[in-house]
Amino acid sequence: MGDYKDLQDNSAVEKIKDLAENIKTCMFCTYKDGKLNSRPMAAQKIDDEGNLWFLSDKTSEKNLEIIENPKVELFFSAPHDEFLTLHGNATITYDREIIKELYTPIVKVWMPEGEDDPNLSVIKVVPSEGYYWNNKNGKVVALAKMTVAFITGKTMDDGIEGNLKL
Numbered sequence: 638m639g640d641y642k643d644l645q646d647n648s649a650v651e652k653i654k655d656l657a658e659n660i661k662t663c664m665f666c667t668y669k670d671g672k673l674n675s676r677p678m679a680a681q682k683i684d685d686e687g688n689l690w691f692l693s694d695k696t697s698e699k700n701l702e703i704i705e706n707p708k709v710e711l712f713f714s715a716p717h718d719e720f721l722t723l724h725g726n727a728t729i730t731y732d733r734e735i736i737k738e739l740y741t742p743i744v745k746v747w748m749p750e751g752e753d754d755p756n757l758s759v760i761k762v763v764p765s766e767g768y769y770w771n772n773k774n775g776k777v778v779a780l781a782k783m784t785v786a787f788i789t790g791k792t793m794d795d796g797i798e799g800n801l802k803l
Contacts, residue, residue, distance in 0.1 A: 640797045644769075649801040650687035652769055656721040657683050657713055665691065666710040667702035667727075673710065674702060681739040687803055688763050692736065692744055695729070695758040703727045709762055719771045723801070725764035735759050770798035 644652050657663070657680055665678040676699060682690040689711065693700055703709065707728065713721040736759055740752040748754040 641799055642797060643799040643802070645802040649767075649803050650685070652801060653687045653689075653721065653723065653764065653767070654683045656719050656769060656771060657689060660713040660715045660719055660721065662713075663721075664712040665699065666712065667699055668706045668708055669698075669702045674698065675712075681741070686763075688761055689723070690735070690739055691760040691762070692739055692748070693729075693758050693760050694748065694756045695731070696756055700729055700758060700760070703729055703760065711762060711764070717772075721767060721769050723762070723764040723767040725762050725766075727760050727762045730759045730761065731757075732759060764801075764803055766803065767801040768798070769801060770796055772796055 662677055662679045664675045666673050666675045668674070678691050678693075680689045681692055684690065707726040709725055709727045711721075711723040711725070713719070713723075736757050737752055739759060740757075744757075745751050748757050750756075
């Protein structure tokens with residue numbers, strides 16, 4: 638079994654930044670009629686408080702669901718070595734300065750009018766808690782240990798995991 642270490646406050650924020658910035662894309666989940674609705678989204682920024690910032694079409698189902706229920710879940714995963722789940726609340730803003738700060742040319746794929754698209758909005762997710770798991774020694778060591786475990790039949794867990802509290 639791997640190591641277990643709960644993190645809170647600044648340590649939790651650092652873990653969120655480390656994992657979310659590395660993985661980049663998450664399943665962004667909202668609630669509608671008691672059901673979880675998921676779609677992939679890339680976090681444009683993770684700030685110093687651990688808040689995650691996304692760009693979105695203001696007419697999207699996701700935005701409408703956030704207006705009805707701000708509770709969201711974010712699931713990040715990089716196969717075999719990094720996982721992050723965050724629970725929090727989302728707010729929507731149309732602040733053009735924030736949009737300009739977060740905008741990158743790839744966003745034009747979804748927002749054809751670019752950073753001046755009138756439907757462009759910003760979703761800010763403020764996480765309250767979460768869970769993480771990642772390996773301690775990087776992908777190469779993790780894969781080597783997985784190979785040894787497969788061959789020998791012995792568990793060689795290289796993971797560290799824990800709850801996050803903000």
